[in-house]
Amino acid sequence: MWVMTVHSKSNTKIFEFETEDEVLEAYKRIQGYKIITEVIGLDVRDSNSIK
Template sequence: MWVITVYSKENITMFEFHTENKAREAFESIQGCKILSEIVYFNDHDVA
C-alpha cells in the first residue's frame, strides 16, 4: 500500500493507493507539503 500524507496549518490528510504508479501520479498533482510512503505489513505475502 502507498500513502500520501499532506500537511497544512489546520490539518493532516492521508490518501491511500494500491499501486505505486497511481500514488506517484497523484503525488505530482497534490499541492502543499507532502510525503509519499510505502506501507509494508509484516504478514504481507507479496513481500519476499
Template sequence: MWVITIHSKNGIKMFEFTTEKEAREKFAVIEGCKILSEVIYFNDKQLIET
C-alpha cells in the same frame, strides 16, 4: 500500500493507494507539504513461532 500524507494549516490528511504508479501520479499534482510513503506489512509465521 502507498500513502500520501499532506500537512496544511487545516490539519493532516492521508490518502491510500494500492499501486505505486497510482500514488506517484496523484503525488505529482498535489500541492503543499506532502510525503509519499510505502507501507509494508511483515507477517512471517516462521519468525513468530519458536
C-alpha cells in the same frame, strides 16, 4: 499499499493508494508538503517470512 500524508496551512490529510504509479501521479496533482510511505506487511508469526 502506499500512503501519502499531505500537510497544508490549515490541515493534514492522509490518502491511500494500491500502487506506486497511483501515488506518484497524485503527488504531481496535490498541493502542499507531501510525505509518501510504502506500507509493507510482515507476519512475524511466520518464521519463513523473515530472511
